[in-house]
Amino acid sequence: MAYVFVDFPFNSYIGPMELLSINTNLNLGVGYNYKNKYSAEVRYGTRREILRGYQYYTGIYQSVSIMFGFNVF
Numbered sequence: 001m002a003y004v005f006v007d008f009p010f011n012s013y014i015g016p017m018e019l020l021s022i023n024t025n026l027n028l029g030v031g032y033n034y035k036n037k038y039s040a041e042v043r044y045g046t047r048r049e050i051l052r053g054y055q056y057y058t059g060i061y062q063s064v065s066i067m068f069g070f071n072v073f
Helices: none
Strands: 002-007 025-034 038-049 060-070
């Protein structure tokens, strides 16, 4: 399995309802399914600036996710 998807954040804020200036980012994932019973996946979210437009603050968001699964039936 391989995935490519784009994250579109919405309704995001910080502090007393100050809207965040969040840009979209690219997420890439790769996974493996064993006999349609067990699965594993790793996803990487590219870096994005979440406090763009603030003069004295910076905020970088980047992620890596690891997921395991199994099929019950």
